[in-house]
Amino acid sequence: MSIIAEFTIQYEQYLNPEGKLSTPLPSFFKEHPEALKKLYELMVLLRVFDTKAINLQRTGKMGTYASTLGQEAVSVGIGYAMKDNDVLVPYYRDYGAFLQRGVTLTQILQYWGGDERGSDFQGHREDFPICVPIATQFLHAAGIATAFRYRKEPRAVVVTGGDGSTSQGDFYEALNVAGEWQLPVVFVINNNQWAISVSRKEQTHCKTLAQKAIAAEMPGIQVDGNDVIAVCQVVHEALHRAREGNGPTLIEAINYRLCDHTTADDASRYVPKEELTLAWEQEPIKRFRHYLETQSLWNEKEEQSLQTRCQEEVTKAIEEYATIPPQPITAMFDFMYETPPKSLKLQRAIAEQFKE
C-alpha cells in the first residue's frame, strides 16, 4: 500500500491567552494600530449589549435571546474583515458583524423581541437574516456565490454556523458544491464547544472540524477564536482568495460558550465547572485588553470612558426599542406574496375584524 494523498490542517494564533503575541502581528495591524482599538471597542460594546439584552429577557421585556458571551472575537473579526459589497449569511451569534454592517442594536432587540422588522436590515440590504434552522444557511451562501460567479462579480460571501451545524447534511452539501464549483464562500464555524448540551466531542470523532474541508478539496483552517486578530486575518485572507476566484475556505474558530445556549437554557446542568473556569481565563476580551495596554494603546482612563459610552449607547437602544409601536396585525399577511391571493385578502379582513 502507498500513500496517494496527504492533508494538513493549519492553526493560526497571534495573541495567546496571556495577551502576548505568539506570531508577529500581521502588517495591516502594525500599520494601523487604531484598527486594533476599534476591534477592542466593538467587543466591549457587544459584551455590554449582551448583558443588558439578557436582563431584558429576564424582566419580560424581550423574548428568548441567544447570547454571544465569550464569542465576541469571532463575529467582530468577521465583520471587520468583510468588504461592503460582500454578503453575510449569519446564524444567531453574529451581532459583532451586524454592528459593522449597519444593523442597529435596536434592530437586534427588535428581532428577539418578536418583531420581523428586526430583519429588515437597513445597511447591507443583501445580507441574509439570522438563520435559526441549523445549517440550511450554508446552502444559501453557496447560492449567493453562484449568482456572483454567474454575473462575474468579484464579491464573496461569509456564512457562519456553530459546531453542531457541521453534523448536518446541508453543511456537507454546501462544502461539496462550493469546492466543486470553486465558489467565493468563506465558511466560518464558531466552535464554542457546545450545541445546546451536546459537547463538541460528542458531535463527531473528528480531531478538528476544519478537516471537514478536506473532502471538499478546500483549505480547512483552525483559528484561535478567542484571538480577534487571528479571526480577522484568516477571514480576510480567505475572502481575498474567494474574490480573486481562488475558491472557498472553511475556518473553524475555537472558543468557549461562556453563556447558556439561549435564555431558555440552563448550562449549569451540563457544563463542567472546572472547564468553564479555565475558559474564563482564555476569553477574548481580557487578553486583548492586556495586549493593548502593554503596547500603550490603551489605559484605564480610556477603559472607563469606553464603558460609559457603551452603557449609554445600549441604554439608548433599549429606550428606542421600548418605544417602537407594534406592527399592525395585518403585517402578518402583507409580506407573504408580492400580490396576495384573494383567499389571503379575505383572511386578512377577518384578522382585522377580530384584532385584540
Next chain:
Amino acid sequence: MAEITLVEAVTQALAYEMKKDHSVVLMGEDIGINGGVFRATDGLYKEFGKDRVIDSPLAESMIAGLAIGMAAQGLKPVVEFQFMGFIYPAIDQFINHAARLRNRTRGRLTCPLVARAPFGGGIRAPEHHSESTEALFAHIPGLKVVIPSSPARAYGLLLAAIRDPDPVVFLEPKRIYRLVKQEVPDNGVALPLEKSFLLREGSDVTLISWGASMHETLQAAEVLSTQNIHADVIDVASIKPLDIDTILTSVEKTGRVVIVHEAAKTGGVGAEISALITEHAFLSLLAPIERVTGYDTVMPYFKLEKNYLPSVSRILHAVKKTMEFL
C-alpha cells in the same frame, strides 16, 4: 405549426424565457448535456451553455438551498427535481426558507424560484417514482403550486411561474408528458396563475380534477354525454392559491360535484375544495360531494398501480351516485 407534447411545451417555455431574460438559470441533476431524464431541457445546454443550464451535484436539499440564494440575488432559478419522490430532502429548504424569506425580511429579500418536478404514477416506474404529494406543498403558506394538464397550459403556466415574484412549485404530470399533442404558439404569452380552466361545459354535474387525472375525467365526461348527462369539467391547474370562484359558479349551476385526484384521499387537495364548496355553496348542493382519489396506501409498485389510479369506471360510478342521490 407543428404539434408538440406537454414535455416539449415545457422545453419551449424554458427556451423562450431564457432568450428573453438573462436572469433565468436552470439547475438540476442530469439536465445539461443529457437534457434531463424526461428530456424537458433537451437542447437547452447546447443553446444556452453550461453557465445557464447547470448540472448540479446529486443533492436535492442543495438544489433548493442554492436556488434560494440565487433567487435572493435577483436571478430566476428554475430547478428540476428528477422525480417528486426525491424532492423530500428539499422540503426543509422550501418550508423554512423559500416560502418565508420575503416575510422574514419584510420584503427586503425575495425568492422568485421555480421548482419543477415530474409527478404521478402510471408509467411502470420503480418505487418512489410515482408520487403525488402536491398537498404537502399546497399546505405551506408562501408557496404557490401549479399543475398543467395540456401542452398549451404547460407552456403558459410555466412562463407565468417563472415570471412570478414568489416561489412556485411546478408539478408536471409525467404520465401525460407525451400523451397528447397540440399546437402551442411560441409567443411568450403566459396564462394567469390562480385561475382554473373550464374545459367542457354542461349543466348536470361538475367534475373537478388536475394533472394526469384530467385525462380520465374528460373521458368520463364524454361517456356521460352519451347517457345524456352533461358535465362541467374544471382543470384546477392552480392548486395554491385555488380559484374557488370558477368552481362555485359551476356548482351553483349543477349542484353536484365529483372531485378526482391521484393523490391519497386523506388531507388531499380534494378535501380543501370540498370544504370550500360547503362553506360557500352549501345551499346549491343537491347531493354530497364525491371524491375519487388514490387510496390511503403507499403507491403500489406498477403491477397494481392501475388499481390505485382513479379510473374512468370509478369516476362514472361516483357520478352515478351523486346523480341518483334523491
